[in-house]
Amino acid sequence: MLAKVRSCATIGLDGAIVEVEVDISSGLPAFYIVGLPDAAVQEAKERVRAAIRNSGCAFPMRRIVVNLAPADLKKAGPAYDLPIAIGVLLSSEQVSADVSRTIFLGELSLDGSLRHTNGVLPMVALAHQEGIPNVILPETDAPEASLIEGISVLPFASLSQLVSHLRGEAVIPEYRQREAWQYSPDQSADLAHIKGQEHVKRALEVAAAGGHNMIMCGPPGSGKTMLARSLPSILPPMIADEAIEVTKIYSVSGLLPQDTPLMRHRPFRSPHYTISGAGLVGGGHWPKPGEISLSHRGVLFLDELPEFGHGTLEALRQPLEDKVVTISRAQGSVTFPSNFMLVGAMNPCPCGYYGDAFHQCTCPPSTVSRYQRRISGPFMDRVDIHVDVPHIDYEKLADDRLGESSERVRARVLAARTIQLVRFDGSGMTSNAEMTPAEIRQFCPLDEPARGLLKAAMKQLYLSARAFHRIIKLARTIADLEGMETIKAQHVAEAIQYRPRRQE
Numbered sequence: 001m002l003a004k005v006r007s008c009a010t011i012g013l014d015g016a017i018v019e020v021e022v023d024i025s026s027g028l029p030a031f032y033i034v035g036l037p038d039a040a041v042q043e044a045k046e047r048v049r050a051a052i053r054n055s056g057c058a059f060p061m062r063r064i065v066v067n068l069a070p071a072d073l074k075k076a077g078p079a080y081d082l083p084i085a086i087g088v089l090l091s092s093e094q095v096s097a098d099v100s101r102t103i104f105l106g107e108l109s110l111d112g113s114l115r116h117t118n119g120v121l122p123m124v125a126l127a128h129q130e131g132i133p134n135v136i137l138p139e140t141d142a143p144e145a146s147l148i149e150g151i152s153v154l155p156f157a158s159l160s161q162l163v164s165h166l167r168g169e170a171v172i173p174e175y176r177q178r179e180a181w182q183y184s185p186d187q188s189a190d191l192a193h194i195k196g197q198e199h200v201k202r203a204l205e206v207a208a209a210g211g212h213n214m215i216m217c218g219p220p221g222s223g224k225t226m227l228a229r230s231l232p233s234i235l236p237p238m239i240a241d242e243a244i245e246v247t248k249i250y251s252v253s254g255l256l257p258q259d260t261p262l263m264r265h266r267p268f269r270s271p272h273y274t275i276s277g278a279g280l281v282g283g284g285h286w287p288k289p290g291e292i293s294l295s296h297r298g299v300l301f302l303d304e305l306p307e308f309g310h311g312t313l314e315a316l317r318q319p320l321e322d323k324v325v326t327i328s329r330a331q332g333s334v335t336f337p338s339n340f341m342l343v344g345a346m347n348p349c350p351c352g353y354y355g356d357a358f359h360q361c362t363c364p365p366s367t368v369s370r371y372q373r374r375i376s377g378p379f380m381d382r383v384d385i386h387v388d389v390p391h392i393d394y395e396k397l398a399d400d401r402l403g404e405s406s407e408r409v410r411a412r413v414l415a416a417r418t419i420q421l422v423r424f425d426g427s428g429m430t431s432n433a434e435m436t437p438a439e440i441r442q443f444c445p446l447d448e449p450a451r452g453l454l455k456a457a458m459k460q461l462y463l464s465a466r467a468f469h470r471i472i473k474l475a476r477t478i479a480d481l482e483g484m485e486t487i488k489a490q491h492v493a494e495a496i497q498y499r500p501r502r503q504e
Contacts, residue, residue: 003090006103006132007083008123009075012287012334013248015119015126019069020080020104022087027063033084035068038076038286047078047108048085055112055160060092074331076286079117082106082136085159086166097166102134103127105141112159114138118254121247124148136162142175143261144251147244189230192405196396200227203387203498205409208234209416210477211431213320213342213382215305215500218389219359220352224345227389228301231343232268233406235299236417242297242430245337249296253289267298267340273307281315282336287327292319293336305344306374313379316342320382323434339434342383348372358391381466384433384474386500416480432477440469444476449489457496471495 005020031045052059066084068075083104089095105123107115116138124135124145135145139155146153153175156162164170191201200216200223207214208231216224238246246263250256256263271280271291282290292300302308319325323339349368353359361368380386420431423443429435435443446454458468474495475487484491 001091001093003087005083005087005090005099007080007105008103008126009073009079010077010119010122010252011073011332012336013122013252013289015123016073017126017130018073018075018080018083020083020087021067021069022084022091023065023067024060024088024091025063025065029061029063031064031066033066033068035066035071036074037068037080038074040078041068041075041080044078044081044084044108047081047110048088050110051081051108051112051159052085052088054110055158055163057089057094057160057163058092060088064088064091074286077118078107078115079105079119079123081108082114082159082162086162089163095163095166099166101132102136103132105135105137106156107138108159114140114156114158114162116140116258119252120144121147121244121251124151124153125248127151139175140258143177144247144256146175146177147247147262189226189233190406191230191234191409192402194223194226194230194403195399196392197223197227197389198403200387200389201403201409203385204231205234205413206474206477206481206494206498207231207341207343207385208236208409209413209481210384210420210474211339211341211433212384212474212477213433214385214387215344215346215380215383216387216389217346217348219356219391220347222389222391224389225303228299228303228343228345229268229270230406231299231301231341232266234409234413235266236410236414238264238266238297239421239430246297249289249293249336253294255294267295268301269295269298270301270303273302273304273309275308275312277309277312277315280312281319281325282327285329286331287329287334287336289336290325292316292325292338292340295340296337298340300340300342302342302344305346306371310374310376314376317379317382341433344383346375356391380500381464382470383500384470385498387498412481415483416477419480419483432473432480435473435476437469440472440476444472444487445485446472446475446487446492447489450475450487450492453489453492453496457492461496461499463499467499471499474498 003022007018007020009016009018049059105117120141121144125148128148128151134152136154139157142153142155155175165172269291280291319338324335325338326333326335348354349363349371351362354361354368475491478491478494479487
């Protein structure tokens with residue numbers, strides 16, 4: 001007898017319907033799985049066999065063929081355990097039920113219990129798009145699946161419980177708890193506890209208000225890392241659509257915490273400088289998201305920036321511009337979102353004290369130049385804000401007074417981001433950093449003094465066309481922080497002073 005059960009596969013952050021066909025026929029006992037299964041899917045034979053037996057059912061000792069259609073789509077992961085098991089039970093007539101309007105997802109333990117499955121959110125979203133009203137999955141994944149409205153989520157703890165449900169012996173009700181969208185600010189670090197560096201705090205505020213890239217340069221111990229790690233405390237909350245995007249990425253990557261069905265805080269990723277290009281950008285035999293996608297809608301912090309491999313940093317140039325990264329393999333291409341804020345921290349030279357007023361640099365000039373050239377000009381041209389972080393005086397460190405709190409700074413950032421959300425309503429953009437030249441012409445009016453200042457800066461500093469547009473976008477953010485519609489000369493002047501310095 002032939003049985004058909006529907007399941008899902010993930011391709012990047014998207015889902016694809018997979019039809020699990022199970023045919024049981026006469027012949028010597030055998031169990032075959034076809035349809036481009038990987039090793040994890042092939043091993044499902046033993047998990048399914050043991051789970052069926054330990055759930056009070058009989059595993060048929062006949063010739064079993066399982067086809068995962070479409071056959072040209074690679075199937076990976078253990079999510080096909082449950083649909084294969086249900087297909088076997090339907091084909092052997094141990095269960096009789098209409099499953100044509102249901103998606104089955106879940107990994108089986110040998111005792112028949114259902115385990116967590118990665119990528120539930122994009123797969124359930126696909127079921128909604130395809131008009132499939134019911135999803136059966138492990139009960140641990142029910143809160144994540146319930147984020148998609150219009151889907152009937154049926155959670156189960158074990159295969160035996162699901163069999164009783166399909167037989168009508170013990171019907172399980174639909175999971176109705178929907179995860180409420182609530183925001184709680186990230187208070188891991190507060191700007192109030194960082195002494196001095198007021199100009200750097202201002203630069204962080206501007207960067208957070210417009211989603212701009214930023215690099216801090218200064219001697220060791222001046223507070224670059226602490227300042228960067230305080231950035232999440234002033235970032236605006238994610239809107240609901242952004243939270244769903246980020247949750248999908250972490251779900252597919254298997255990094256979504258069991259007790260956190262919805263990502264509420266903006267990601268903050270800080271990979272070590274020994275990371276490979278595939279680890280940073282994404283890749284693998286079957287591409288998975290890298291750090292730039294895991295920091296989508298959040299912050300990618302690269303500490304000790306010049307220590308990263310040259311090729312690794314250069315691979316960031318295209319994602320910084322396009323806000324997406326496309327990874328091509330022989331099996332096909334996968335596109336991941338990568339709309340992140342890049343924040344880098346670096347020393348000015350190998351010893352760290354080049355240009356410092358309190359310590360003498362021990363590096364030869366050629367060494368300093370070679371060290372700074374590790375970061376290419378095209379890469380630096382994509383950075384909106386470059387700020388020096390100098391040595392902190394004793395008087396500032398010993399001062400017991402607290403600085404301005406992150407809560408107050410976040411309020412100004414949120415007000416500026418609200419202006420931008422209204423400005424870009426319906427376009428899909430959420431911050432000034434995402435503007436293209438078309439939006440710059442439409443939303444960035446400059447008064448005459450501002451135009452004259454920008455013209456002089458272009459001639460004297462030999463700025464590129466990319467730098468020209470980035471200065472205007474940065475000035476737009478500074479004007480938004482002041483609640484002004486027209487960009488004035490003081491806004492352009494502040495934006496120009498944040499430009500990356502030309503390497504000698």
